Amino acid sequence: MKNLFDIKGYVVVITGGTGVLGRCIAKYLAANGAKVAVLGRKEDVGQRIVDDISKDGGVAKFYKTDVMSTDIVKQNCADILRDFGRIDTLLNAAGGNMKGATIGPDQNFFDLDPAQFQTVLNLNLTGTVIPTQVFLKPMVEQGKGSIINFSSMAAFRPMTRVCGYAAAKAGISNFTAYMAHETAKKFGETIRVNAIAPGFFITEQNRALLTNPDGSYTQRGQDVIRQTPFGRMGRPEELCGTIHYLMSDASAFVTGTVAVVDGGFNIYAM
Numbered sequence: 001m002k003n004l005f006d007i008k009g010y011v012v013v014i015t016g017g018t019g020v021l022g023r024c025i026a027k028y029l030a031a032n033g034a035k036v037a038v039l040g041r042k043e044d045v046g047q048r049i050v051d052d053i054s055k056d057g058g059v060a061k062f063y064k065t066d067v068m069s070t071d072i073v074k075q076n077c078a079d080i081l082r083d084f085g086r087i088d089t090l091l092n093a094a095g096g097n098m099k100g101a102t103i104g105p106d107q108n109f110f111d112l113d114p115a116q117f118q119t120v121l122n123l124n125l126t127g128t129v130i131p132t133q134v135f136l137k138p139m140v141e142q143g144k145g146s147i148i149n150f151s152s153m154a155a156f157r158p159m160t161r162v163c164g165y166a167a168a169k170a171g172i173s174n175f176t177a178y179m180a181h182e183t184a185k186k187f188g189e190t191i192r193v194n195a196i197a198p199g200f201f202i203t204e205q206n207r208a209l210l211t212n213p214d215g216s217y218t219q220r221g222q223d224v225i226r227q228t229p230f231g232r233m234g235r236p237e238e239l240c241g242t243i244h245y246l247m248s249d250a251s252a253f254v255t256g257t258v259a260v261v262d263g264g265f266n267i268y269a270m
């Protein structure tokens with residue numbers, strides 16, 4: 001009987017592939033036989049990641065990108081099709097919160113800079129819409145493909161201080177449902193769009209909010225732990241199984257869902 005989780009030879013595009021979560025997922029997928037296109041802004045970091053994957057016998061290539069630029073993403077797509085011939089999966093992992101769009105503990109809403117609000121909204125939301133539009137095209141032409149967006153706990157219930165990030169992630173959950181319907185109706189059931197909503201994982205975009213320079217948790221970090229039934233932050237590798245499931249035929253009847261991976265954070269009010 002067919003192994004529903006077989007992803008050998010799948011060509012996977014990961015935006016934000018140089019980030020903490022993206023690179024962990026890239027390494028896992030390559031170790032399971034996928035060919036990985038790592039998209040990021042930092043060439044040196046990206047090159048190190050693909051070199052590591054190659055050393056371990058995997059297939060990966062780095063492409064410099066900016067998910068806010070349709071022209072650059074279109075060029076990435078052409079380059080990936082030239083190198084790998086097809087695109088099976090898109091992981092929209094570029095994004096995160098931004099310092100300038102974060103309201104300080106002693107500030108209030110009047111201190112929010114609308115320009116920074118717009119930047120964080122654009123990076124997360126428009127930075128998901130643009131790659132989706134570009135990479136969906138070859139999937140439609142092939143007649144098969146799967147897109148996985150990165151939502152957040154902030155999408156379900158807003159969080160203090162990060163209203164731009166939360167609005168963007170709520171938009172991503174909504175966009176995921178919209179695209180699932182759009183692709184199923186217009187291009188058939190073999191094109192699927194889902195999202196993953198990670199709980200709290202210490203990465204570059206949230207390190208300063210959740211940890212102090214000495215590595216101890218901030219008040220906010222401690223609040224997260226208290227709110228999480230597992231009593232700890234997530235480990236990046238704990239996202240890999242859900243990603244694997246959502247991109248493989250194991251989830252052939254699953255579209256438009258937001259898969260929560262959070263140690264129970266979201267089921268618990270107080």
Ligand SMILES: NC(=O)c1ccc[n+]([C@@H]2O[C@H](COP(=O)([O-])OP(=O)(O)OC[C@H]3O[C@@H](n4cnc5c(N)ncnc54)[C@H](O)[C@@H]3O)[C@@H](O)[C@H]2O)c1
Binds near residue numbers: 199
């Ligand atoms: N870490 C968490 O707890 C958590 C929780 C929920 C959702 N997420 C989401 O997971 C995704 C991955 O983030 P992470 O936590 O690994 O953070 P990270 O900061 O380590 O990685 C984010 C990546 O996005 C890239 N990026 C930023 N702007 C870009 C642009 N214009 N074009 C291309 N790439 C760009 C960065 O260079 C970086 O590689 C993000 O969408 C984030 O919002 C993270």
